[in-house]
Amino acid sequence: MTVSRLRNIPGIGVDRMGDAADATQNRNILRLENLDTDLRPPADAIRRTHEAVDDDDANSYLPFTGQTALRRAVVARIRQSTGFDYDASSECIISAGGLAGILNVLLSILEPGDEVVLTDPTYAGLINRVLLAGGVPKFARLVPSADGWRLDVEALANAVSPRTRAFLIMSPSMPSGFVANATEWQAIADHCRRADAWLVYDAAMERILFDGRNAIHPASLPDMRERTLTVGSVSKEYRMIGWRVGWIVGPERIMNDVRLTSLSNVVCQVGIGMPGATAALTCADDGVAQCVAEWQARRDCLLHALHDLPLVRPDGGWSLLIDTTQLGLAPPDASRRLLDKGEVAATPMNGWGPQAERYLRFVFANEPIARLADIRERVRAAWGV
Incomplete structure (x- = not known):
């Protein structure tokens, strides 16, 4: 019998699509189902990781909150985004990847039934x-438009109630590529202050922005430093998925609780991963700008090739969404046909929000433009459109 905390958790679907694509052993399949990337991590990060394998200091539980050099590098990075100084000892904790950090934060701030x-x-x-931590998800709709995705501010207001304890916002957001603009961040901050709630900012893709957009960090907004918890990682921007190194940065008044949760959960981080993460954050050229240019080129390739299909332009991140219901195809069926007839692996968005169930996701982080050249023909072979 499934325990109650798992009954309403369907999984993420990406694992099943990845397994299905792997099972074919067909190397011609376009891997658009998961967030791997073929772009290499910073050279300094790879070199330092190799060195860490032979470093006894990297083979340790201590410090439990993460290596000092990495915490200092993280708060220096956050200062660039926010303009604020954070104390590396009391306001930064290293986590075993960004999502472990998200769960630790939610376990630290939510009572059962909090929204x-x-x-x-x-x-x-x-x-x-959110569900694992005993919380209740409430949703603010993103609206597809010619200007990409925009936040429905009325839906945002309707999602807030006396039980609201936190806002969990990712920008750029996965899977849509939504990038919150200044007006939208201000609306989120206004509701956050009025509700006396926390803002948990998932900054995993903060700098993966297209068309010259600039990052806006919500902690930089008036009175938001003391209620914002930033969770980041080296997985996306630095292309270091397998290192499993992330961080939590927030005001000291809550970080002792986050520290206790972290100690009670994963205990410590990946020791040999942290020196490489430090190198990525401190090296002279982290490669982010060059990689963003390549990811934007891949996005533009898909937008051009699929322009006659009901897709929505992403303004950042690694993926875009296609509304297959407008083509008369439920996303799971569209996904099966793509894999069987078009040699494309793509994940339906069931469980990714009420509105998301209309969409199929294409990830453009792991396939070069040369491999994407025949994407329209593959889609036509699968869907007949």
Whole structure:
């Protein structure tokens, strides 16, 4: 019998699609179902990781909150985004990846039944972690438009109630590529202050922004430093998925609780991963700008090739959404046909928010433009459109 905390958690779907694509052993399949990337991590990060394997200091539980050099590098990075200084000892904790950090934060701030406002669509893993922590997800709709995705501010207001304890916002957001603009961040901050709630900012893709957009960190808004918890990682921007190194940065008044949760959960981080993460954050050229240019080129390739299909332009991140219901195809059926007839692996967005169930996701982080050249022909072979 399934325990109650798991009854409403469907998973994320990506695992099943990845397994299905792997099972074919067909290397011609376009891997658009998961967030791997073929772009390499910073060279300094790889070199330092190799060195860490032989470093006894990296083979240790201590310090439990993460290596000092890494925590100092993280708060220096956050200062660039927010303009605020954070204390590396009392306001920064290293986590075993960003999502472990998200769960630790939610376990530290939620009582059972507390409500958490998220966008719709949003990553199923965020929704699932709210549920695991005993919270109740509430959704603010994202509206597809010629200007990409925009936040429905009326839906945001309707999602807030006396039980609201936190806002869990990712920007750029997965799977949509929504990037909150200044007006939208201000609306979120206004509701956050009025509700006396926490803002948990998932900054995993903060700098993966297209068309010259600039990052806005919500802690930089008036009176938001003391109620914002920033969770980041080296997985996306730095292309270091397998290192499993993330961080939590927030005001000292809550970080002792987050520290206790972290100690009670994963205990400590990946020791040999932290020196490489430190190198990525401090090296002269982290490669982010070059990689963003490549990811934008891949996005533009898909937008051009699929322009006659009901897709929504992403303004950042690694993926875009296609509304297959407008083509008369339920996303799970569209996904099966793509894999069987078009040699494309893509994940339906069931469980990624109420509105998300209309969509199929294409990830453009792991396939070069040369491999994407025949994407329209593959889609036509699968869907007949």
